[in-house]
Amino acid sequence: EAGVAQSPRYKIIEKRQSVAFWCNPISGHATLYWYQQILGQGPKLLIQFQNNGVVDDSQLPKDRFSAERLKGVDSTLKIQPAKLEDSAVYLCASSLGLRGGGKNEAFFGQGTRLTVV
Amino acid sequence: AQSVTQLDSQVSVFEEAPVELRCNYSSSVSVYLFWYVQYPNQGLQLLLKYLSGSTLVKGINGFEAEFNKSQTSFHLRKPSVHISDTAEYFCAVSTNAGKSTFGDGTTLTVKP
Numbered sequence: 245e246a247g248v249a250q251s252p253r254y255k256i257i258e259k260r261q262s263v264a265f266w267c268n269p270i271s272g273h274a275t276l277y278w279y280q281q282i283l284g285q286g287p288k289l290l291i292q293f294q295n296n297g298v299v300d301d302s303q304l305p306k307d308r309f310s311a312e313r314l315k316g317v318d319s320t321l322k323i324q325p326a327k328l329e330d331s332a333v334y335l336c337a338s339s340l341g342l343r344g345g346g347k348n349e350a351f352f353g354q355g356t357r358l359t360v361v
Numbered sequence: 362a363q364s365v366t367q368l369d370s371q372v373s374v375f376e377e378a379p380v381e382l383r384c385n386y387s388s389s390v391s392v393y394l395f396w397y398v399q400y401p402n403q404g405l406q407l408l409l410k411y412l413s414g415s416t417l418v419k420g421i422n423g424f425e426a427e428f429n430k431s432q433t434s435f436h437l438r439k440p441s442v443h444i445s446d447t448a449e450y451f452c453a454v455s456t457n458a459g460k461s462t463f464g465d466g467t468t469l470t471v472k473p
Contacts (some may be wrong), residue, residue: 248404275459284363286463300460301408320420335404339459346393346467347454352404 246270248353250336256359262324265356267315275299276313277350278321279335287335293319294341325361326360333357363388363454367464375472376444382437382467384452392454394435396426399449399466408450411435422446447471 249351257263269276274295279287289290290309292300292352308327318357335354338351366385386392393412397405409420416428426437429449435452 278459284465285371286367286453286465288463289461291457299458335403345455346459346461347410347461349410350397350405350461351409352397353405354402354404 247338248338248351250334250353250356252356253354254357256361257326259328260325261359262322263358264323265334265336265358266317267321267336269319269336270351271349272340273338274316274341275339275348276319277335277337277339278311278319279337281333281335281355283332290321300314302313308318322323323358328357330361331358331360362403363390363392363456363460363462365452365454365462365464366466367452368466369451370465371468371470373472374442379440380438380442380446380458380469382452382469383392384385384435384437384464386433386435386452386454386457388454390456391457394423394428395455395461396420396435396437397451397453398456399451401448404452408437435457435462442469442471444471444473 264314276293278290281287291306291311293313311321333355337352339348339350396408397412399405399439409429419425449466455461
């Protein structure tokens with residue numbers, strides 16, 4: 245079974261530039277998550293999708309971050325404009341779906357390491 | 362709201378020694394409990410989870426964890442560690458609605 249795919253693996257940009265990350269979840273997984281993991285901290289949820297609808301985006305800085313999940317499969321996360329404090333690893337994860345509630349484990353991609361200079 | 366506190370940011374032990382990684386949580390609703398491991402340059406992967414039933418949960422690679430409701434804890438243990446267990450370990454809680462909250466992680470270093 246193929247895992248969660250993310251690209252790119254690494255990205256270096258200057259502040260005020262824009263950047264986009266791509267995620268392809270495990271086939272059949274209805275729920276998709278984007279997490280931000282700052283060095284020395286645990287993953288922090290940015291946004292959660294159920295199919296192509298947003299379930300939770302309460303911690304997404306909507307003035308600069310946006311995300312979409314077209315057709316309930318792939319997803320992109322965009323930052324525009326980037327700030328120095330956005331330097332982090334951006335993790336995408338997927339799970340079977342809300343039918344199991346929080347019982348379902350999340351499967352994580354390898355992440356994208358973003359450095360803003 | 363939920364919160365997770367991992368009481369040790371770093372733990373260092375010798376190979377074949379036992380180890381315990383501590384996790385406390387707080388929540389106003391019932392939660393499910395998870396431990397994930399993150400090896401260098403890799404994503405997180407599930408070690409074990411507690412959903413209900415027996416409070417002692419066994420996971421992969423010889424790890425186990427015990428759920429203690431009165432102390433709101435979910436400590437991870439392994440009786441004998443290997444060099445390959447060197448990694449970052451994350452405790453997480455998840456609500457019935459599927460919202461997960463992670464702790465800040467414990468770096469486990471196993472020395473030869």
